[in-house]
Amino acid sequence: MTARTAPVQTFPGKGLGNITLGASLHNVLTRVKSHPQTYPAIDLAYSSSDPLRKPVVLHLPSNGLRLRFDGPDQRLRLIEVLDFSKVDLVYKNQDVLKSGKSAEPTTSPQGPSFRHVYNRLFGPSYPGEYVPPADQSPFGTYVLSYPGIAFSFPLQHSAWSEHCDFVALLSSSAALSATSMAIFQGSSWPETRAKLFTQQPQYPRSSAVVSKARDSFADEIEEFHILGAGKLEVTRRTSAPLQINLGETTPQDLIAEFGPPDAIYRKNDRRISIHRAAGGDPLHLSPSPGRGMDIPDTDHSSNNSVTDDSDEEISPSSVSDPASLPSECFFNYFHHGFDAFISHPTTPGPAFPTSGLADPSPQPSTSQLTVTKIILHGNVPGSYPFNRHRRSRWAIHLDQSGNGLTSESPYDEISSQLRGVWKGAYGNADEERAMQRPMVLNRGWGDSPENSVEFLGGWEETTSKGPRAGGDSHDGGLGNTELFGFPGLLFEVLKNGAVSCLTVY
Template identity: 25%
Template structure:
C-alpha cells in the first residue's frame, strides 16, 4: 500500500467536508471515467482537504483488482479499472464522515443522518430494491446511484429474498440508516451495490475520437503509429515533424547522463559523459521521444505502462502499445498464427517468448527516491523491456540497432 506523507494524524479531521453529489456522474471534483492521473491532479490541488490519501493495489497481479484511492478521513473510495485506469465506481463507505449536497439539500455527515426516510424524501419514489439475505443488506437503486441499508436480524421478515417492499420504517418506528452509497455510470442500466453487485460498475464509454488509450502500433526499427489520429512517427523524424503530428510536447528536457553507454563496445566515452540528447515528453500519451542532440533526429521512443509499484507511476498516462510477434524477425515464432501473437501493456514477461538475451541489466533509482526496488532490463534487437519484479512491463524502449 502506497501512502502520501501525512501532515496530521489520520482520523483527526475537524469536520465533514461537503461535496456535490452527481448521480451517474461523480462526486465533488471526481468524475466517473476520469483517468487516475486526473484524480491525483485534483487531490494535489486541494492538499488541505485531501491530506491523508491511501493508494491500494494488488502488487503481484496489478490487472486482477481495482486500483483504489481511499480517503479514510472522509469515508470514501475511488475505484479505478486496473486495465484502463479510469474511474469506474465511487463508494462512500462511512456516510457520517462525508456530507453530500444534492440540488439545494444536504444528506449525510455527522449532522444529517442518511436514513431511508431522508433518502426517499430527497430523491423521490423508485422501484423496490434488492435484499441480500446473506449480508442482511437492502439496496435501493436510482439511476447511477444506490444506497445500502443494514437490516437488523429481527426485522428480516420485512424484506423478501428478491425484490422487497420499501422498508420505510420498522415495526418499532425506527428507520434504517445508509451504510454505503455507490455512484456509477447508469448508461448500462446495471444495478450496482455491495458484494457481487459492485463488480457490475464500468467506466462510461469514451467520447468518439478520444485519444485516451488509443492503440499505438510498433514496427520495430522503423516507426510507431497511432490508430485514432493516424499519425506515423518514424525514426529519424525531426522535432518539427513531431510537433506537426502530435502537437506541443508536455515537457522538454535534456538527457543529462547516458548511463547505458558503458555497455556499448562501439562507444568508448566515459560513463559520466554529459549527453546533449533531449527528450520530448508526452505525458498524456505515455510516451517519451529522444532526439539526437547533434542531428536533431529521433533515436529512441520510450513507452510507459503506468503500473502502480513503479517509480514513474502517475507521471504518465498509460500507453496502449501493440508489438506484433512477427516484428521480432523469427524469434517469436511458435507455429501458424504467429502474426496474431503480440506484446501489449497486459503481457506478463516471459523471457523465452523472445528468446534468450543473456542476463538482465539491473536498474534502480536508489532506495531513497525509489521505494519499490530494482527493475530488470532485457535488451533485444531494436527493443529493450524494463520489467518489474511482478513480471509486468514498466517501459518499452524502441531504438534502431
C-alpha cells in the same frame, strides 16, 4: 472534501465534485496530492503480485471516500461514500444528508434515511437487491439503485421477504439509514456490477476535459500499436489513428498531434554507452550483422523535474522554434503516458521476422531532428517512478494476424514469444544466452539523481534462469528493476514480472 468544507455536488453516473468516472489514476492521484489540507490521508491498495490486472483502490479515510480503478487501464470505475459525516454532499441543491446532524463524530456514522432519498432526492425506483448477512449478523443489506447511483441500507434479516413492499419495508423500523453510497456508470448496480471494470468509460481520463471544449485539448491516447521496423500506430479516443515512424516523425509532428510537451530535458548522460562496446568484449550488443540489437540509453530524463549535471530543463515554449532545440532532448508527455527522444535520424530497429514488413533503410545524414525513440510508461503501482506518468497501454504485433503481446502480459510470456520470433537472428546458443541476460537498473538510491542510471553487478546470468521472483521478494528499498533487450525493444521489468517501461527504438 473534509467535513465542514464547501458542499460537494453529486452527479449520478458521472462523478463527485471534480472527481469524474473514467479519470485516470494518475489524474486523480495528482489532484488529491496537490491539496494536502483537503486530503490529509491517502491509502493506495493494489495486488503486489498482479498489479496490472487486478483493481487498484484509492482510499481517502479523512474524507470518507473510496475510489476503485481497473488494473489494466487504471481508470476510475466506482466512487463510494463510506462515511457521510466527513463529506457534505449536495444533489440539485438538496442536502444528501438532512441538516441537523450532530457535529460530534460518531463511531458508526449514519447516512440519509430511505424516506429522504425516496421523497426528497431521487424519487420512485424499481425494487432493489437484498443481500443476506454473510455471518450471524441480524442485518442484511438492501441496495436501492437509481441510474448511476445506489444506496446500501441495513435491513433486519428477520423482516425480509421477497413478497414485501420494499417501500414499506425500508420505511419501517426494520431498516436503518444508509451506510454507503456508490456512483457508477450504468442503469442500476446489479446490471453494472458484472461489467464494472471492463465496460468502456464514458468520460475521458482527464477530469479537466469534461467541462471544456474538445478542441482546447489534444485528443487522449488509447493505445500504442508496435508494428516493428520503427513503426508505431497510435489509436486515440475520438481522432483517427496516427502513425509514428522513428527517424522520420519530427518534433513538430508530435506537437501538432499531442500538443506541447509537459517538459523538455536536454540529454547529456551517456553512462550506459560503455555497454555498447564491440570487438573482443564478450558483452558486445550486436548478435548478427544488420539486426540492430544495440541497446539504447535508458536515461529517460522524465522521472522528475530536477535539473542536474545530466539533464537540463528547457522551456516547452521553445519548441515553437525548432532551431532552439538541442541535438538530443526528451519530450515528456506525462499526461499521455510517454516520452519521445528527439535526435538526429538513426536507423530504427528491424522488422519482426514474422510481420511481413521490410527492415528499415539506413537514414540519410541530415540536420533535421526527428523522434528516434518512444518510451512507454506502465505506471505500475509499487514501482519507483509510480505516478510520474499516467499509464500507457501498448500491443506488440508480431505478425499480420494482429496476434501479439500487450502491456499487461507478464514478462515471462513476452520473453518466451520474442525468443521464438528472434531465434534465427542469433549466431549460436551461447550468443542467444548472452543477449538475454538482464542488466540491473537502480532508480532508488537517495544520493543519485532520480533520472540517472545506476547498474548493480552488470549482467547477471543467474537471474535469467528459472522463474522470476514472486511478489513477496524485495530489493532492500533500492528500487531495482531489470533491463531486457530485443531488437528495437527494451523492457524494464519489476520483480513481479510486470513491465514498468518499454522503449521502442
